[in-house]
């Protein structure tokens with residue numbers, strides 16, 4: 042998504058290689074901050090980290106709100122899990138900035154509670170509900186999914202959420218409902234890029250009803266064992282792991298059942314490059330780059346072949 046000029050500094054230095062599957066690797070984080078040196082040992086205590094790092098300080102209130110969720114063992118992967126810090130410092134959230142490595146700094150004033158979400162349109166039982174009330178009602182589970190951005194970066198993270206199907210069953214779609222349209226918040230005071238009127242705000246995404254009802258389709262409220270921090274699209278976002286990342290809309294305020302195919306943010310902006318379906322496919326290049334390979338955060342050295350449907354064909358191939 043290079044429609045918006047991306048500053049050169051966004052690329053991650055090659056020395057940021059993830060050693061292992063741990064949620065937080067404080068030691069590496071300190072190294073990344075460039076504060077390793079004579080006094081480094083003392084900095085490894087968590088108190089010093091909190092003082093010295095804006096990121097850990099920012100993440101802390103979210104990490105403290107742990108979520109109880111059973112791990113769904115059907116969804117594990119062989120690739121190494123991405124470090125929480127790497128996932129939290131490399132984001133796409135165009136409402137705030139087009140510079141991936143600075144999203145986390147720009148979301149500090151973004152208040153993700155209290156928050157209401159409306160489910161409406163062609164349903165028998167429309168509802169508007171506070172996010173924490175919704176979380177209490179839904180069957181939370183943890184799933185480790187591969188995630189693939191259309192720009193070729195990829196990650197492996199443990200999401201916590203519930204199948205979108207469980208929510209749709211509550212509101213009972215009418216038979217005429219064919220699509221699900223989802224909308225992100227609109228607040229120009231908080232999200233500075235929403236003042237850019239060349240972009241079709243608010244961010245909108247959509248799925249067919251069959252895609253929305255698929256077992257893989259998750260409404261996500263947590264990550265790495267705790268509630269979502271703002272850069273990942275708190276307090277509730279979609280995850281559709283067989284589609285390119287832009288389909289996985291963040292910070293949802295509205296879910297509407299409709300009989301019309303929704304006009305989506307990227308498709309309105311650049312229809313030739315970003316379709317409605319957007320399934321991960323190594324054989325269909327983006328008009329400006331190949332989709333044959335992908336690299337795992339945080340290093341461009343870690344290249345993997347792209348898999349059709351991002352490896353989730355057994356769940357979704359029958360839909361197409």
Ligand SMILES: Nc1nc2c(c(=O)[nH]1)N[C@H]1C(S)=C(S)[C@@H](COP(=O)(O)O)O[C@H]1N2
Nearest residue numbers: 132133134135190225244273286287289291
């Ligand atoms: N509202 C909104 N949702 C969004 C985006 C965005 O800019 N705004 N970016 C999308 C893209 S392009 C990607 S790759 C993922 C990134 O999710 P992450 O930052 O949690 O990794 O969010 C998607 N959802």
Ligand SMILES: [Mo]
Nearest residue numbers: 190191286287
């Ligand atoms: Mo993306």
